[in-house]
Amino acid sequence: xxxxxxxxxxxxxxxxxxxxxxxxxxxxxxxxxxxxxxxxxxxxxxxxxxxxxxxxxxxxxxxxxxxxxxxxxxxxxxxxxxxxxxxxxxxxxxxxxxxxxxxxxxxxxxxxxxxxxxxxxxxxxxxxxxxxxxxxxxxxxxxxxxxxxxxxxxxxxxxxxxxxxxxxxxxxxxxxxxxxxxxxxxxxxxxxxxxxxxxxxxxxxxxxxxxxxxxxxxxxxxxxxxxxxxxxxxxxxxxxxxxxxxxxxxxxxxxxxxxxxxxxxxxxxxxxxxxxxxxxxxxxxxxxxxxxxxxxxxxxxxxxxxxxxxxxxxxxxxxxxxxxxxxxxxxxxxxxxxxxxxx
Amino acid sequence: xxxxxxxxxxxxxxxxxxxxxxxxxxxxxxxxxxxxxxxxxxxxxxxxxxxxxxxxxxxxxxxxxxxxxxxxxxxxxxxxxxxxxxxxxxxxxxxxxxxxxxxxxxxxxxxxxxxxxxxxxxxxxxxxxxxxxxxxxxxxxxxxxxxxxxxxxxxxxxxxxxxxxxxxxxxxxxxxxxxxxxxxxxxxxxxxxxxxxxxxxxxxxxxxxxxxxxxxxxxxxxxxxxxxxxxxxxxxxxxxxxxxxxxxxxxxxxxxxxxxxxxxxxxxxxxxxxxxxxxxxxxxxxxxxxxxxxxxxxxxxxxxxxxxxxxxxxxxxxxxxxxxxxxxxxxxxxxxxxxxxxx
DNA sequence: AATAGTATTGCAAATGTTTTCATAAATTCG
DNA sequence: CGAATTTATGAAAACATTTGCAATACTATT
Numbered sequence: 001x002x003x004x005x006x007x008x009x010x011x012x013x014x015x016x017x018x019x020x021x022x023x024x025x026x027x028x029x030x031x032x033x034x035x036x037x038x039x040x041x042x043x044x045x046x047x048x049x050x051x052x053x054x055x056x057x058x059x060x061x062x063x064x065x066x067x068x069x070x071x072x073x074x075x076x077x078x079x080x081x082x083x084x085x086x087x088x089x090x091x092x093x094x095x096x097x098x099x100x101x102x103x104x105x106x107x108x109x110x111x112x113x114x115x116x117x118x119x120x121x122x123x124x125x126x127x128x129x130x131x132x133x134x135x136x137x138x139x140x141x142x143x144x145x146x147x148x149x150x151x152x153x154x155x156x157x158x159x160x161x162x163x164x165x166x167x168x169x170x171x172x173x174x175x176x177x178x179x180x181x182x183x184x185x186x187x188x189x190x191x192x193x194x195x196x197x198x199x200x201x202x203x204x205x206x207x208x209x210x211x212x213x214x215x216x217x218x219x220x221x222x223x224x225x226x227x228x229x230x231x232x233x234x235x236x237x238x239x240x241x242x243x244x245x246x247x248x249x250x251x252x253x254x255x256x257x258x259x260x261x262x263x264x265x266x267x268x269x270x271x272x273x274x275x276x277x278x279x280x281x282x283x284x285x286x287x288x289x290x291x292x293x294x295x296x297x298x299x300x301x302x303x304x305x306x307x308x309x310x311x312x313x314x315x316x317x318x319x320x321x322x323x324x325x326x327x328x329x330x331x332x333x334x335x336x337x338x339x340x341x342x343x
Numbered sequence: 344x345x346x347x348x349x350x351x352x353x354x355x356x357x358x359x360x361x362x363x364x365x366x367x368x369x370x371x372x373x374x375x376x377x378x379x380x381x382x383x384x385x386x387x388x389x390x391x392x393x394x395x396x397x398x399x400x401x402x403x404x405x406x407x408x409x410x411x412x413x414x415x416x417x418x419x420x421x422x423x424x425x426x427x428x429x430x431x432x433x434x435x436x437x438x439x440x441x442x443x444x445x446x447x448x449x450x451x452x453x454x455x456x457x458x459x460x461x462x463x464x465x466x467x468x469x470x471x472x473x474x475x476x477x478x479x480x481x482x483x484x485x486x487x488x489x490x491x492x493x494x495x496x497x498x499x500x501x502x503x504x505x506x507x508x509x510x511x512x513x514x515x516x517x518x519x520x521x522x523x524x525x526x527x528x529x530x531x532x533x534x535x536x537x538x539x540x541x542x543x544x545x546x547x548x549x550x551x552x553x554x555x556x557x558x559x560x561x562x563x564x565x566x567x568x569x570x571x572x573x574x575x576x577x578x579x580x581x582x583x584x585x586x587x588x589x590x591x592x593x594x595x596x597x598x599x600x601x602x603x604x605x606x607x608x609x610x611x612x613x614x615x616x617x618x619x620x621x622x623x624x625x626x627x628x629x630x631x632x633x634x635x636x637x638x639x640x641x642x643x644x645x646x647x648x649x650x651x652x653x654x655x656x657x658x659x660x661x662x663x664x665x666x667x668x669x670x671x672x673x674x675x676x677x678x679x680x681x682x683x684x685x686x
Numbered sequence: 687a688a689t690a691g692t693a694t695t696g697c698a699a700a701t702g703t704t705t706t707c708a709t710a711a712a713t714t715c716g
Numbered sequence: 717c718g719a720a721t722t723t724a725t726g727a728a729a730a731c732a733t734t735t736g737c738a739a740t741a742c743t744a745t746t
Contacts (some may be wrong), residue, residue, distance in 0.1 A: 010732055021696045026734055036694060051486050056463045057409065058732035060400035061701045068443070068464065077429040077627070079422070086420040089446060098460055100411070101444045103432060117441055120399045121411065143394050229631040258631075265633045284420070285601070288572040290608045353702055364726045369704055379724060401702035404731045 070118030091308025171205030190252035232259025291335025413461030434651025514548030525683035533595035575602025634678025
């Protein structure tokens with residue numbers, strides 16, 4: 001009970017307390033099999049007594065991994081990203097890594113800044129959302145040779161390793177579902193596609209699928225809404241107030257779809273009888289609204305989990321092989337869609 | 344165009360390229376006013392050319408701050424925590440800090456483990472959710488003299504500095520609102536209170552307020568639900584199916600309240616005419632359900648923002664003064680509550 | 687009992703910075 | 717113009733580790 005409070009407890013304080021050399025203490029942590037059980041016990045006791053905590057900063061300086069992975073998301077405060085962050089965090093935690101998290105608010109220049117910041121912290125890898133990033137970001141990753149991962153989106157020609165879903169397919173499936181139900185007059189509410197390749201892929205697939213059927217969407221039936229139930233509700237209200245109302249609404253994500261649902265309800269429209277609504281995402285809660293939301297499920301949790309597992313493998317492997325993983329999207333039919341009654 | 348790729352670019356590589364000493368390079372970053380504009384320019388050019396990125400691990404070893412703050416939350420994947428994380432992240436980012444994030448899943452032993460992990464990374468401070476933590480965690484914080492902050496909850500006798508709301512008051516306000524509307528037969532759906540002092544404070548205040556009116560809640564009108572719309576919906580369905588149905592439902596948070604709302608709707612009950620529902624939290628989306636959810640607003644964003652600002656101040660101050668900040672809760676009356684029709 | 691081999695430990699160099707101190711150059715002032 | 721400041725730079729020590737190498741102590745083998 002002597003040197004508890006006095007000064008820093010570093011590895012040499014522990015060494016002194018255990019009457020061994022600092023090297024031995026270090027070895028006890030890093031190569032326990034190289035030190036005799038007896039000394040190991042002495043050292044552990046000293047560690048306990050002094051409350052020593054290893055200093056990863058010092059380790060990192062030796063070329064050891066920092067044990068951190070940086071994740072940059074557009075925003076944390078979305079059902080869907082929260083889910084993927086949670087799964088990713090849990091997953092890398094299992095592999096002994098800590099999560100550095102930042103958001104860029106759909107601004108790719110801020111994304112760059114965040115990646116840089118993470119690089120200063122010497123993260124062992126950086127994960128980004130989506131496949132579209134600024135040239136500066138791409139250069140930075142290339143130049144610094146930092147392991148990087150794109151999550152959320154899948155594309156067979158992605159430059160970075162990726163774990164995600166095919167958003168084009170999601171858009172197509174949603175469209176085909178409505179078409180199969182006989183809808184020909186389809187309204188579209190999507191988020192801005194600027195710097196958001198997920199939305200961009202989805203909407204272009206929707207248009208493609210409609211074109212194949214010779215359907216085009218009149219511009220007054222196409223609307224843009226930010227990611228927020230209330231603003232989506234507003235947008236839907238405006239769209240639905242138009243003289244010629246579509247028989248179905250295809251929404252860029254489930255948050256927008258929920259907004260649309262509430263808008264329809266507050267206009268006294270019966271969903272799905274008067275109006276069908278389909279979303280994309282299958283967020284937590286989409287199953288629980290009344291009626292349950294029909295949607296194309298993007299398996300956020302699976303993506304996050306898988307991304308974490310594969311990325312940590314990749315990082316810790318001596319000869320890392322790039323990978324691209326496509327997680328299946330799936331049509332989930334619930335209560336907000338029904339056959340068109342117009343013939 | 345010589346030493347681009349060959350080997351590490353560290354401060355001495357930059358120094359060499361700019362034909363100055365490493366000290367001068369370091370100074371250019373840390374005390375730019377101490378180095379002449381001319382050399383500064385030379386150095387900056389070299390930095391650009393080589394793509395040098397500062398190494399915070401090495402800085403940290405010098406007793407400089409690591410520039411990271413650890414935040415441990417029960418779970419990331421909740422509307423309410425996502426909101427507070429976002430605000431906190433943005434706020435500390437402005438002050439130049441990076442966020443290390445971890446979740447413990449309402450397990451205080453895991454919380455301890457996460458704090459330890461953060462300590463290894465030499466975070467400059469650690470923020471926890473709530474005021475209830477394991478003894479080990481408290482000891483660790485005390486012993487390591489690491490700046491710590493409790494967010495989300497306010498209490499005047501909190502040991503740690505705190506930024507949060509008075510959850511007891513929230514519980515009381517919710518109760519008083521229902522009582523004022525004439526409800527005497529009130530059902531309760533709350534999350535588990537184990538290791539969750541927020542819920543614990545709320546429910547005890549509810550019971551206290553009811554007691555003062557001589558009201559007690561029959562056990563079949565009191566139910567426990569985890570944090571999930573669907574499971575809350577289930578719990579509410581069971582509760583509402585009882586022969587004697589309460590006239591109002593007081594829910595431990597807005598997610599549960601939403602579940603209750605959907606349950607009521609699927610049972611064909613008119614809200615608020617047949618059943619009043621009040622939540623606590625005012626989550627994103629609570630305003631947008633139909634009818635809008637009456638709730639007690641806990642200003643998550645304000646809490647996160649304020650917490651970030653005050654905590655970074657605290658950390659960077661030479662003589663930090665402890666603080667406790669109470670953010671106001673507020674009754675938000677929307678469409679899910681109305682006067683009791685039973686007399 | 688001597689030798690070879692193995693298990694255990696310590697020494698010292700290295701990692702990438704920052705900072706104190708010292709020195710040199712430039713500027714001011716009487 | 718020389719002394720006194722001030723400004724700009726460099727050398728070297730310090731920070732907390734890890735690890736290659738060397739030294740020592742132990743075991744097993746003949």
